[in-house]
Amino acid sequence: MRERDLLAEAEPAAAGTPDVGFGVYVHWPFCARKCPYCDFNSHVRPKGIDEAGYLAAMQREIAAHARLTPGRTVTSVFLGGGTPSLMQPQSVGRLLELIGSHWQMSADAEITLEANPSSVEADRFRGYRAAGVNRLSLGVQALDEDALRFLGRLHNAGEALRALELARTTFPRLSFDLIYARPGQSLAAWEAELRRAIGFAADHLSLYQLTIEPDTAFEKLQAAGKLTIPDADAAADLYELTRAITGEAGLPAYEISNHAAPGGESRHNLLYWRYGEYVGLGPGAHGRIVLGDDRARLATVAERNPEAWMQRIAEVGNGVIETEEIVGETAGDEMLLMGLRLVEGIDVARYRRLAGRGFDPERVSDLVAHGMVEVLPDGRIRTTPAGAFVLDAVVADLAA
Numbered sequence: 406m407r408e409r410d411l412l413a414e415a416e417p418a419a420a421g422t423p424d425v426g427f428g429v430y431v432h433w434p435f436c437a438r439k440c441p442y443c444d445f446n447s448h449v450r451p452k453g454i455d456e457a458g459y460l461a462a463m464q465r466e467i468a469a470h471a472r473l474t475p476g477r478t479v480t481s482v483f484l485g486g487g488t489p490s491l492m493q494p495q496s497v498g499r500l501l502e503l504i505g506s507h508w509q510m511s512a513d514a515e516i517t518l519e520a521n522p523s524s525v526e527a528d529r530f531r532g533y534r535a536a537g538v539n540r541l542s543l544g545v546q547a548l549d550e551d552a553l554r555f556l557g558r559l560h561n562a563g564e565a566l567r568a569l570e571l572a573r574t575t576f577p578r579l580s581f582d583l584i585y586a587r588p589g590q591s592l593a594a595w596e597a598e599l600r601r602a603i604g605f606a607a608d609h610l611s612l613y614q615l616t617i618e619p620d621t622a623f624e625k626l627q628a629a630g631k632l633t634i635p636d637a638d639a640a641a642d643l644y645e646l647t648r649a650i651t652g653e654a655g656l657p658a659y660e661i662s663n664h665a666a667p668g669g670e671s672r673h674n675l676l677y678w679r680y681g682e683y684v685g686l687g688p689g690a691h692g693r694i695v696l697g698d699d700r701a702r703l704a705t706v707a708e709r710n711p712e713a714w715m716q717r718i719a720e721v722g723n724g725v726i727e728t729e730e731i732v733g734e735t736a737g738d739e740m741l742l743m744g745l746r747l748v749e750g751i752d753v754a755r756y757r758r759l760a761g762r763g764f765d766p767e768r769v770s771d772l773v774a775h776g777m778v779e780v781l782p783d784g785r786i787r788t789t790p791a792g793a794f795v796l797d798a799v800v801a802d803l804a805a
């Protein structure tokens with residue numbers, strides 16, 4: 406039996422979220438090696454990757470999503486993974502060309518590529534830049550050799566620093582990722598590592614606490630009693646220290662794990678957190694396409710397995726295997742979960758428009774009294790650092 410084309414069943418809407426922007430996420434699902442902590446949709450293919458097949462499938466995936474989003478202007482593209490820096494620069498150029506031929510590109514569109522320090526060579530960086538990439542996000546993860554080994558990375562600290570140096574001179578904008586709250590990591594050790602990292606930083610830093618994800622090698626180690634991460638109190642202390650040091654250094658948190666100099670924020674990630682419109686292209690990618698007006702969205706989920714994704718595109722014309730219309734309170738909940746991660750907080754009127762109702766003033770006062778949220782002078786609501794640390798509980802309370 407032929408599979409159903411779920412995207413063909415939806416009607417194109419004339420406008421998306423022009424105030425917030427329109428983003429294109431492209432997922433590259435391959436890595437040279439699987440890291441023991443990672444549950445992203447990434448696969449190792451020792452026999453090689455069918456890059457041409459991926460691009461051919463992506464061409465149809467882009468066309469199918471463009472049909473539903475006519476007249477949009479792309480404000481950001483994010484090439485994420487997996488390890489997109491395993492892609493040939495010509496392939497990145499081809500992807501950007503395809504995106505530019507299906508949608509209008511904003512003159513100052515932010516185009517980010519995620520790269521691993523071990524998969525970079527000078528020529529590739531220059532090639533990505535020539536292809537149109539104007540922001541690099543580098544997966545440094547740690548500056549300490551033992552920690553890099555523990556995290557199962559293929560690069561050492563020297564390689565990370567060389568990649569950072571090269572990226573700085575090649576791209577107008579640069580971010581890098583670190584993972585902290587590692588087993589046994591003291592406040593003093595993290596402070597020293599973070600201060601050193603800030604010395605290499607440009608306009609943006611992503612600092613993630615190590616989380617043990619289901620079905621990862623670290624989960625098995627933890628279950629066997631061979632891996633212990635800092636408990637909630639220690640993690641909260643590390644988080645507070647991180648906020649204080651980055652703030653002092655002029656790279657304050659603008660989101661739970663993301664820090665930037667003013668103007669250096671990731672526009673693409675801001676689009677997610679501001680509940681803007683984006684298409685998710687590639688294996689396992691998620692999208693939110695506006696239907697009708699800003700109040701209704703089509704949530705899309707693509708097939709996760711790369712080969713099955715290609716197969717589905719060959720048969721149906723796109724890789725989407727699940728769609729759901731998101732309206733009313735569900736849309737309001739999503740907006741809260743995203744927006745309350747941001748230091749700028751959320752626009753209460755927009756929440757009311759999406760959810761079809763406002764907040765219960767008593768609940769808001771309670772959360773304020775408990776130091777979990779703040780109401781700003783212009784009426785926006787945001788979480789305090791303590792509230793952001795227990796975000797799910799705050800959202801559940803506000804949305805109840």
Ligand SMILES: C[S@@+](CC[C@H](N)C(=O)[O-])C[C@H]1O[C@@H](n2cnc3c(N)ncnc32)[C@H](O)[C@@H]1O
Pocket residue numbers: 442443444445486487488489519520521522543544545546582583584613614615616617618
């Ligand atoms: C999808 S990964 C892609 C980046 C790139 N492949 C790399 O590893 O350098 C995005 C980031 O999520 C973070 N990350 C992934 N799994 C994590 C976990 N279990 N705990 C904390 N951070 C994690 C890492 O910092 C990683 O750089």
Ligand code: SF4
Pocket residue numbers: 435436438439440443444445447486487488521544
């Ligand atoms: S952390 Fe990055 S390199 Fe490691 S498996 Fe995940 S996506 Fe691949």
